[in-house]
Amino acid sequence: MLIRITRNLQIDERDLEEFFVHASGPGGQNVNKVATAVELRFNLGANATLPEPVKARLARLAGKRLSGAGILIITAEEQRLQSANREAAREKLFALIREAAVVPKVRRATKPTKGSQTRRLDSKSKHSALKRGRSTKDF
Structure with missing residues (x-):
């Protein structure tokens, strides 16, 4: 199915x-029993639906979230519900893909006007x- x-x-x-993992932070006893944090992996290298320029910009935007194998790893553990973290x-x-989809404007150098x-x-x-004029010395 396509998203x-x-x-x-x-x-x-x-x-x-x-992948669902144990989250850090608040949650009381629940935090030790339920894997509510989500680790979302997107294989950027193997993806066939995104155009190459978008992939290149996405790789640049991802920074250290992109592994050496070309897998983009996004984590979410802000919510206490697994479904909310998944979303x-x-x-x-x-949002990262939408940002990478925007083609940056080419800057053209211009001279300052006279x-x-x-x-x-x-x-x-x-x-x-x-x-x-503020000077107190006389020259």
Whole structure:
């Protein structure tokens, strides 16, 4: 089954692996008995539905969450319910993919206009004159 991320992007649910582990933090006795934290694994290298440029941007955005084998690992343990953590982990992954889907604007270097250069130099000379006027020494 395909999961729709954006209008043009979707991933196969079989590419997602979920592991449930014990969460740290509050929860009382329940924290030691129930595995509520979710570790969501997305095999980025083996994925066939995402375009290569999106994969490259996703790998860059993932940072240290991407393993050497090309597996993106997302963890969620904020909630006390396993189902809520599962949804939170999926939403974190989908948000990361949506962010990677945005093509960055190409920056084109431009020269400062003649007017902006003149204004900058005028401002500098006015500021210099102001500071010179504060001086107590006579030259």
